[in-house]
Amino acid sequence: MRLMTATEASRGFSSVLDEAEHGExxxxxxxxxxxxxxxxxxxxxxxxxxxxxxxxxAEHGSDPEGARAAPAELDALDDVLTDDSDRWNE
Incomplete structure (x- = not known):
């Protein structure tokens, strides 16, 4: 973690963003x-x-049986949660 004054940040905002992009x-x-x-x-x-x-x-409504996710739905949810694509660069 790095401390920076508001003045320094405004004068070098591009480099601040570069640092953040690299994990800082x-x-x-x-x-x-x-x-x-x-x-x-x-x-x-x-x-x-x-x-x-x-x-x-929408597919399962309020049906109590539909409230329990089937394995296919769990697999789809796992795919969504583990998606490593970088949406910021799309």
């Missing part, structure tokens, strides 16, 4: 107080998970 967390300070953090973006796939849950719910 930068804490931005103003008048000696911590005011923000810039860190690598999550590679989570929340949009795909929400779409999966919405589609699965």
């Amino acid at each position: 967390t930068i804490v931005i300070t103003r008048d000696g107080r911590r005011v923000a953090e810039i860190r690598p973006a999550s590679t989570g796939n929340a949009d795909a998970l929400r779409a999966f849950a919405r589609d699965w719910g």
Whole structure:
């Protein structure tokens, strides 16, 4: 983790982003107080998970039997959760 003043961050914002892209967390300070953090973006796939849950719910409704996910649905959910693609670069 690196500390940087707001002035330094604004003057070298491109390099701040480069550092974050390479895994560094930068804490931005103003008048000696911590005011923000810039860190690598999550590679989570929340949009795909929400779409999966919405589609699965539409297929199974409120049926108690449908509330229990079948192995195929669990496999699909596992595929979504373990997707390592970098959506930021798409």
